[in-house]
Amino acid sequence: MSVSILDAGDAALTIEFGDAIDPSLLAAVNALDAAIARRQAEGGLAGLIETMPTFRSLTLFYDPLATGREALVAELRPLLDAAGRGAPAPGRQWRLPVCYEGEAAPDLAEVARTLGITEAEVVALHAGTDYLVYMLGFLPGFPFMGDLPRKLRLPRRAEPRVRVPPGSVAIATGLTAIYPWESPGGWHLLGRCPVPLFDARRDSPSLLAAGDRVRFVPVGADEYRAIEAGLNSGEIDPFIWLDADAKRVTAAQEGA
């Protein structure tokens, strides 16, 4: 695995492991990220503000008044070796409800037409796959997930939307995502997920974490509305969609 250290101005640098979407690159990124966190916990890497893991690189944000590129890189070198031997971190398993019907699915018909399959096949393929949360970014809590089944791969929309409704479940290239917030967006919208992905009041504001696995469960429009109402009133806790085994692990961690 070749590693490049790229300049990102005078206050950040990016350590790049490759330029593909590939779980083995992600494992290296996460291993380096974990090694950096350990080093910081030991009092090292002074001046480092935060790190941002992505599909294939780790960006380090630092205070140029407190440290320098050379000092940081020197301290990082030994940590890079460990990254090459990284193994995927164990993630949690989620089963998130998605309505693939009507106005919740504005691009479903067009996607089916473009791919030459039926709408039902698109839904079955999309909901029949376990996705890895590669990274969070773009918007707070926005999960980049993959990989899509080969049959569902298509480029972004030629005309990006100015407004993608919050909760939209979307696909583009080999990836799928949920837009947690209204925003512009160029992906194809296949459905809507009622579960809020971000809540600043929680200790961990993002529902999903990099390394988690997500499976989508189709629900009808009525059920979607019922879930949405339950979430709004507080009767439904978003963590009910965490897989039972994973929930036990989380409870054990919280108890520790």
Added chain:
Amino acid sequence: MNTKAELEILAAGAYASVQDGGRRGHRRIGVPWAGALDSRLMRIANALAGNAEGAPVIECFDGGLQVAARGGAVRVAVAGDASVEVEGRDGRRNLPSWRSVTLAEGESLRIRRMLSGRIAVVAVADLALPAVMGSAATYVRAGLGGLGGKALAAGMRLPAGAGDGVDRALPQPPLADAGPIRIVPGPQAGHFTDDALQTLTAAEYRVTAEADRMGVRLEGPRLAHRGAAEIVSDATVPGSIQVPGNGQPIVLLADAQTAGGYPKIATVISADLGRLAALRPGQALRFATVTADEGATIARAQEGETRALIGAIRPLLPDGIDVAVLYSANLVGGVVHALAADYRPLPSDHACNERSSNP
């Protein structure tokens, strides 16, 4: 401190929001730093108001902000090259920026217009807002910080007070720097043709109307990609210059998305981000390349200048004599500040008295 006093927003102008030093540590879940676009203005304004340098402030674009004291006196301080007006029972009076003023109950302060740049920062004594994820900075997209996560609008009220009761002024405001915006090539300079970086630094670019807290879209000679105008999404940083397929650069700022799939030809250095964000639509700019180390050296030099500016802040004399006037009239020979029309210079012996009373 009067805990019952409030600052009411009478008009927000083009865009105003509560900002502070920003929200660190959450980029990994997609939360940008937000925070003041020009942290130097924030720090100076807070020092003028007698606040901690990183306290929440009001950042406003293009003038038009008007605020009023309600329920008691409120001290406010303005940093930025702005024309300021205070309206009270005795009528209106013009005021230079780079000073604080204590508004009596019912009095209001208005940023009439910007004399240069786009950004003015108004610090408010005793402005206490809850930190959301470590910061009071408003990030509207996710409804974080500020007042209910929203940009400021007429009718909103901020908790405020008169602070320590001492008004202060900055004798000599920072000089405008019209030099090129410094950039460090990368992280994806290699995704562009050899000519592209040359073009970026040789040609003139212009700020378009699409310029806000997220970023500044520029127009100028096209920057050609070597291959596809697409990368596997990676982290953006404040200052990233991303170039989509149309070859026109976009500089990302404090509220920008934390990851992106356009190649980034270069990054604006931290010391020049505030200056870039303050450029008005239609204004021209040039870029010059530096190394990351040179960028850090510039950052340290700028920090030294900011410290010196803050250190030079002086209390206003009790009888209302403006120390800034004295300094600008007597110590800055030949240099006429853009606000000079608002000053009424006093005899030089006042200046001598004031200088001798400095600690």
